[in-house]
Amino acid sequence: xxKKVVIVGAGPSGLLLAQYLLRRGDNYQIHxxxxxxxxxxxxxxxxxxxxxSLNERGMSALRQIEGLGASVKAISLxxxxxxxxxxxxxxxxxxxxxxxFTLDRTNLAIALLESLTSKYNNKQLNIHFNCQCQQxxxxxxxxxxxxxxxxxxxxxxxxxxxxxxDGAYSAVRQSLNSTEYLDCEQKDIPTDYxxxxxxxxxxxxxxxxxxxxxxxxxxxxxTVVLLLHQLGGTMSGVIYFPRKHNQVANLSTTEEVxxxxxxxxxxxxxxxxxxxxEAFINRPPSTVLxxxxxxxxxxxxxxxxxxxxxxxxxxxxxxxxAALEDVVVFDQLLDEYSDNIAEAIAQFTVRRQPDxxxxxxxxxxxxxxxxxxxxxxxxxxxxxxxxxxxxxxxFSPPLFYLISETTVSYLEILNLYQGWIAKVKKxxxxxxxx
Ligand SMILES: Cc1cc2nc3c(=O)[nH]c(=O)nc-3n(C[C@H](O)[C@H](O)[C@H](O)COP(=O)(O)OP(=O)(O)OC[C@H]3O[C@@H](n4cnc5c(N)ncnc54)[C@H](O)[C@@H]3O)c2cc1C
Numbered sequence: 327x328x329k330k331v332v333i334v335g336a337g338p339s340g341l342l343l344a345q346y347l348l349r350r351g352d353n354y355q356i357h358x359x360x361x362x363x364x365x366x367x368x369x370x371x372x373x374x375x376x377x378x379s380l381n382e383r384g385m386s387a388l389r390q391i392e393g394l395g396a397s398v399k400a401i402s403l404x405x406x407x408x409x410x411x412x413x414x415x416x417x418x419x420x421x422x423x424x425x426x427f428t429l430d431r432t433n434l435a436i437a438l439l440e441s442l443t444s445k446y447n448n449k450q451l452n453i454h455f456n457c458q459c460q461q462x463x464x465x466x467x468x469x470x471x472x473x474x475x476x477x478x479x480x481x482x483x484x485x486x487x488x489x490x491x492d493g494a495y496s497a498v499r500q501s502l503n504s505t506e507y508l509d510c511e512q513k514d515i516p517t518d519y520x521x522x523x524x525x526x527x528x529x530x531x532x533x534x535x536x537x538x539x540x541x542x543x544x545x546x547x548x549t550v551v552l553l554l555h556q557l558g559g560t561m562s563g564v565i566y567f568p569r570k571h572n573q574v575a576n577l578s579t580t581e582e583v584x585x586x587x588x589x590x591x592x593x594x595x596x597x598x599x600x601x602x603x604e605a606f607i608n609r610p611p612s613t614v615l616x617x618x619x620x621x622x623x624x625x626x627x628x629x630x631x632x633x634x635x636x637x638x639x640x641x642x643x644x645x646x647x648a649a650l651e652d653v654v655v656f657d658q659l660l661d662e663y664s665d666n667i668a669e670a671i672a673q674f675t676v677r678r679q680p681d682x683x684x685x686x687x688x689x690x691x692x693x694x695x696x697x698x699x700x701x702x703x704x705x706x707x708x709x710x711x712x713x714x715x716x717x718x719x720x721f722s723p724p725l726f727y728l729i730s731e732t733t734v735s736y737l738e739i740l741n742l743y744q745g746w747i748a749k750v751k752k753x754x755x756x757x758x759x760x
Pocket of ligand 1: 334335336337338339340359360361362376377378379380431457458459460491492493494495496497519564614631632633634638640642643644645646647648649
């Protein structure tokens with residue numbers, strides 16, 4: 327029998343899951359409901375997008391769909407390492423063994439949408455934009471949505487299988503929370519962020535920001551800037567800053583913004599036009615939520631994936647990679663359980679929840695906020711690399727190599743680096759309490 331699948335959220339996880347389900351044959355008829363407009367038609371405000379880096383976890387999930395790996399690669403830039411810029415003008419470089427693929431989050435969603443709609447017609451697939459899920463009735467197997475484009479008209483639809491792929495603030499998860507079946511911890515991390523956009527430096531200029539590297543700056547108060555080249559001669563940046571004692575949210579004039587960047591991130595200020603400084607003030611800071619859930623499924627017909635199940639701090643660049651990896655894990659379970667949804671979703675919790683939990687723990691505590699511990703972190707990573715090369719049986723590879731260059735499970739990585747994670751957790755808590 328054909329199953330009516332409702333996916334809430336047309337982000338990376340929801341769109342990729344639709345591809346994986348549809349290629350299984352005619353078993354599934356899919357409806358995707360997305361609260362935003364179609365990004366292929368309406369360009370989003372820049373405050374809603376940011377650069378995303380994909381490593382092997384995410385890229386291998388995309389490659390399994392014909393043509394998708396190549397089309398995402400075609401709109402990405404390859405990054406071969408990170409340059410840490412210091413305030414005295416010196417730099418420290420950490421190379422990668424395998425490249426990262428970086429692109430804008432909205433462009434990733436567009437590539438996924440184009441790939442989907444080019445393969446499937448509306449007998450198998452319907453994508454409904456401007457439709458926001460409000461709540462779910464799990465007994466009746468229905469959900470209520472509002473159509474934002476039609477004066478918030480309310481509609482109720484039924485499902486056989488419901489997937490909450492609606493991100494960190496998931497409405498499907500909120501509804502599940504009220505059933506008391508789900509034990510879910512949501513935490514606002516005490517760091518906010520703003521995006522900014524710059525032209526790439528002129529080849530003749532003396533600004534040295536190599537194209538194939540991620541550029542990073544860190545201030546004593548924990549403020550971090552990441553800046554990446556994009557296709558088309560532009561650069562995309564994100565500034566993360568502690569909400570408490572925060573200097574960024576207090577910047578209220580273009581002069582103040584330009585002065586702040588000049589004093590702290592010299593190279594970026596040389597590239598920032600006044601118009602961008604003004605746009606920066608008008609972009610509201612965004613908050614980041616982390617989510618730890620006891621289960622990723624409910625009954626025989628509801629599944630949470632991606633950020634809806636395990637939203638993670640962006641500090642380790644893994645949320646999207648993990649969201650795409652979720653889809654591969656679920657697809658393997660459908661193979662193992664011959665498309666029996668009830669069994670596959672229950673096993674998804676068993677197989678993926680410990681990993682999702684470890685992912686959030688790594689996101690919170692792999693990366694130290696204090697500059698002292700940050701230097702120790704760099705030295706540890708260097709020595710782990712050398713020791714692992716000489717004694718591969720006795721010493722583990724570096725932590726960030728494991729996270730961002732391998733597909734080793736997050737749980738295994740957490741177990742290998744338990745001591746360091748505990749140390750950073752203590753230091754970060756102290757740092758944030760000041
Ligand atoms: C600044 C920043 C930098 C990041 N950098 C990286 C990185 O380098 N690498 C990496 O792997 N990850 C990164 N991430 C994390 C990554 O963006 C997310 O983990 C990833 O987008 C999760 O995908 P998703 O499909 O699960 O959720 P989302 O991308 O959040 O998509 C959810 C979708 O659901 C829609 N939606 C939400 N609520 C509703 C509703 N009620 N009804 C209908 N639709 C709804 C949303 O509009 C959205 O389109 C970063 C995150 C941030 C904030």
